[in-house]
Amino acid sequence: MKDAIDSHKYNGYAPSVGYLHSREAVAKFYSHPAAPLEGKDVILASGCSQAIELAISVLCNPGQNILVPCPGFSLYKTLAVSLGIQVKLYNLLPEKSWEIDLQHLESLIDEKTACLIVNNPSNPCGSVYTKEHLQHILSVASRHCIPILADEIYGDMVFPGCGFHSMAPLSTDVPILSCGGLAKRWLVPGWRMGWILIHDRNQAFGPEIREGLVKLSQRILGPCTIVQGALESILNSTPQEFYCNTVSFLKSNSEICYTALSTIPGLTPVKPSGAMYLMVGIEMEHFPEFQSDVDFTERLVTEQSVFCLPATAFEYPNFFRIVVTVPEHMMVEACSRIREFCNLHYRASNLETNYLDQ
Amino acid sequence: MKDAIDSHKYNGYAPSVGYLHSREAVAKFYSHPAAPLEGKDVILASGCSQAIELAISVLCNPGQNILVPCPGFSLYKTLAVSLGIQVKLYNLLPEKSWEIDLQHLESLIDEKTACLIVNNPSNPCGSVYTKEHLQHILSVASRHCIPILADEIYGDMVFPGCGFHSMAPLSTDVPILSCGGLAKRWLVPGWRMGWILIHDRNQAFGPEIREGLVKLSQRILGPCTIVQGALESILNSTPQEFYCNTVSFLKSNSEICYTALSTIPGLTPVKPSGAMYLMVGIEMEHFPEFQSDVDFTERLVTEQSVFCLPATAFEYPNFFRIVVTVPEHMMVEACSRIREFCNLHYRASNLETNYLDQ
Numbered sequence: 112m113k114d115a116i117d118s119h120k121y122n123g124y125a126p127s128v129g130y131l132h133s134r135e136a137v138a139k140f141y142s143h144p145a146a147p148l149e150g151k152d153v154i155l156a157s158g159c160s161q162a163i164e165l166a167i168s169v170l171c172n173p174g175q176n177i178l179v180p181c182p183g184f185s186l187y188k189t190l191a192v193s194l195g196i197q198v199k200l201y202n203l204l205p206e207k208s209w210e211i212d213l214q215h216l217e218s219l220i221d222e223k224t225a226c227l228i229v230n231n232p233s234n235p236c237g238s239v240y241t242k243e244h245l246q247h248i249l250s251v252a253s254r255h256c257i258p259i260l261a262d263e264i265y266g267d268m269v270f271p272g273c274g275f276h277s278m279a280p281l282s283t284d285v286p287i288l289s290c291g292g293l294a295k296r297w298l299v300p301g302w303r304m305g306w307i308l309i310h311d312r313n314q315a316f317g318p319e320i321r322e323g324l325v326k327l328s329q330r331i332l333g334p335c336t337i338v339q340g341a342l343e344s345i346l347n348s349t350p351q352e353f354y355c356n357t358v359s360f361l362k363s364n365s366e367i368c369y370t371a372l373s374t375i376p377g378l379t380p381v382k383p384s385g386a387m388y389l390m391v392g393i394e395m396e397h398f399p400e401f402q403s404d405v406d407f408t409e410r411l412v413t414e415q416s417v418f419c420l421p422a423t424a425f426e427y428p429n430f431f432r433i434v435v436t437v438p439e440h441m442m443v444e445a446c447s448r449i450r451e452f453c454n455l456h457y458r459a460s461n462l463e464t465n466y467l468d469q
Numbered sequence: 470m471k472d473a474i475d476s477h478k479y480n481g482y483a484p485s486v487g488y489l490h491s492r493e494a495v496a497k498f499y500s501h502p503a504a505p506l507e508g509k510d511v512i513l514a515s516g517c518s519q520a521i522e523l524a525i526s527v528l529c530n531p532g533q534n535i536l537v538p539c540p541g542f543s544l545y546k547t548l549a550v551s552l553g554i555q556v557k558l559y560n561l562l563p564e565k566s567w568e569i570d571l572q573h574l575e576s577l578i579d580e581k582t583a584c585l586i587v588n589n590p591s592n593p594c595g596s597v598y599t600k601e602h603l604q605h606i607l608s609v610a611s612r613h614c615i616p617i618l619a620d621e622i623y624g625d626m627v628f629p630g631c632g633f634h635s636m637a638p639l640s641t642d643v644p645i646l647s648c649g650g651l652a653k654r655w656l657v658p659g660w661r662m663g664w665i666l667i668h669d670r671n672q673a674f675g676p677e678i679r680e681g682l683v684k685l686s687q688r689i690l691g692p693c694t695i696v697q698g699a700l701e702s703i704l705n706s707t708p709q710e711f712y713c714n715t716v717s718f719l720k721s722n723s724e725i726c727y728t729a730l731s732t733i734p735g736l737t738p739v740k741p742s743g744a745m746y747l748m749v750g751i752e753m754e755h756f757p758e759f760q761s762d763v764d765f766t767e768r769l770v771t772e773q774s775v776f777c778l779p780a781t782a783f784e785y786p787n788f789f790r791i792v793v794t795v796p797e798h799m800m801v802e803a804c805s806r807i808r809e810f811c812n813l814h815y816r817a818s819n820l821e822t823n824y825l826d827q
């Protein structure tokens with residue numbers, strides 16, 4: 112970053128899709144023999160959020176619909192609705208480590224379906240899909256000729272033992288816009304650097320999608336040039352150790368959390384394999400004082416100062432999401448406070464409670 | 470910027486409207502006794518472009534219309550049209566240093582008019598409005614209860630001798646969103662830092678506008694945090710000399726340009742008072758080889774390698790725009806090439822030409 116500042120080369124306007132050399136650095140970093148990328152296949156944007164906004168805008172017209180994971184990152188719905196695009200939520204299956212319910216997914220597709228959003232690894236689930244599962248998703252998309260918006264911002268943030276597979280190399284025919292950025296793996300979300308990788312299998316997108324993305328990028332003229340100037344060295348010179356440390360920290364914290372919560376009566380955590388999140392089911396029948404996950408998490412913060420997002424925010428009631436990026440001792444402390452909170456409010460069952468009440 | 474990087478305080482997410490201390494720095498910089506500002510009145514955005522996007526989105530609904538200067542910066546129309554908002558162009562008068570044709574402006578207003586955009590100082594005109602003219606504009610807005618989007622990105626970039634007046638302090642009743650940023654006065658357009666100053670006279674906007682801007686800002690989560698971290702010292706520690714040097718350079722260049730072009734037969738430059746532009750009328754009847762200003766400027770670049778934007782890009786045919794930010798010797802060279810080009814293609818008049826042809 113400082114080199115980029117000192118060079119005085121990065122103060123003026125860049126092309127709205129980014130400097131070519133910065134786009135080439137991203138292309139090189141993500142190019143794969145089965146899904147090669149060049150500079151022209153990369154659009155830089157102001158964070159992955161804007162990348163997603165551009166991708167949805169270019170793929171869908173008002174009146175069409177878009178397939179969005181449930182539970183899923185809320186931005187998809189926010190953006191789609193504001194663009195006049197209908198959102199259809201497809202179910203993820205907690206009992207299958209949040210794999211997509213493919214039958215449900217396929218049942219939602221109609222002639223107005225313009226795009227399928229796949230978020231892998233997932234916020235809020237922390238799930239990472241196997242190659243086979245991704246291939247099954249691709250066959251659905253292929254069968255119905257639906258392009259995929261792959262939100263892969265947590266790509267490669269997977270725990271040792273499970274592998275991350277980007278969707279594009281697995282597809283021979285489905286066109287894919289893969290969205291990513293510096294926010295997560297490089298831990299600098301404030302820098303607002305994101306990108307779209309255009310994987311245009313068999314030129315299914317044609318020139319319109321590229322031209323559309325260029326035009327849309329001209330609305331706010333791309334991300335900060337200083338970060339663009341630093342991009343090449345960020346991607347090429349970050350030591351492997353940095354990535355490994357992050358991932359092993361996340362894995363260790365998520366194990367502490369999962370193990371602790373597994374033994375708390377009334378909670379059902381789902382084991383994550385990547386990203387920085389963990390979803391926890393609340394057996395609401397054992398917490399008769401609370402109306403909902405929103406209620407539950409509000410009281411948790413009031414009584415124990417532990418802040419968790421109710422999964423209603425991800426269209427998935429009766430769960431809450433834990434972020435495992437806090438220092439280890441806080442993770443431990445948070446879990447023990449959650450235990451105390453649950454012990455206090457847990458009722459063995461409604462039946463039993465009613466029985467005792469009489 | 471380097472201090473902001475070294476502090477390690479600016480890597481995480483900021484609030485989507487910006488850090489409070491950065492917003493307060495902007496508020497303090499632009500606060501005026503007649504139009505006081507606090508941190509909460511400032512929304513940071515990814516460049517003035519995004520500030521304008523947010524402002525238009527929050528002020529206008531699809532199906533309404535917006536009043537836009539002609540000639541004017543093309544982004545207004547691009548954004549409005551893509552949001553389903555109708556654009557009504559009001560005329561600027563070259564013979565009155567590009568003042569607004571107030572009668573024409575007023576004639577365009579109807580019950581669906583949601584906002585008036587005033588760009589002062591102006592791109593592409595380089596014009597700077599007097600206090601009186603701004604007051605007349607404000608009375609029109611006041612009479613019809615129309616809020617103003619004041620694009621003041623070139624604020625204070627006015628030549629010695631004429632003063633810049635921001636609109637807000639001149640108004641007692643018209644609510645104003647003033648858009649600005651670092652791009653022009655601080656000469657770092659690539660850094661993508663812009664802002665909206667909310668001047669909510671008599672709470673005419675009410676809480677909805679603030680809440681709407683906050684919600685809209687959450688789509689892409691604000692500008693780069695490193696630039697936000699540096700904002701306070703950029704605004705407070707830039708030496709006065711820096712601003713003065715820029716302005717006197719622009720003034721000197723624009724005088725060189727204006728003086729040179731004034732003596733070229735067939736061209737009518739309009740003298741600017743600020744910003745970094747100058748509009749030049751083309752007496753098309755004297756250039757029968759060219760169909761339009763687009764034709765004229767294309768040939769100018771092919772034959773003389775002088776690049777000017779045809780004013781058709783600003784919805785204003787038969788003019789072209791000169792940018793006066795090039796080094797002085799290039800400005801002089803460009804003017805002499807334009808002279809050569811015009812001399813070559815100038816025909817005394819159609820009449821005379823026809824006469825000679827026979």
Ligand SMILES: Cc1ncc(COP(=O)(O)O)c(C=O)c1O
Pocket residue numbers: 157158159160161184230233234262264291292293294300303304305689690
């Ligand atoms: C799944 C997912 N996609 C995109 C984003 C947005 O990333 P950025 O900060 O680069 O806009 C987030 C941020 O939390 C996310 O969780």
Ligand SMILES: Cc1ncc(COP(=O)(O)O)c(C=O)c1O
Pocket residue numbers: 331332515516517518519542588591592620622649650651652658661662663
């Ligand atoms: C009148 C006007 N408004 C806004 C902008 C956009 O500024 P920014 O680069 O901060 O988005 C420009 C840029 O040329 C401009 O001329």
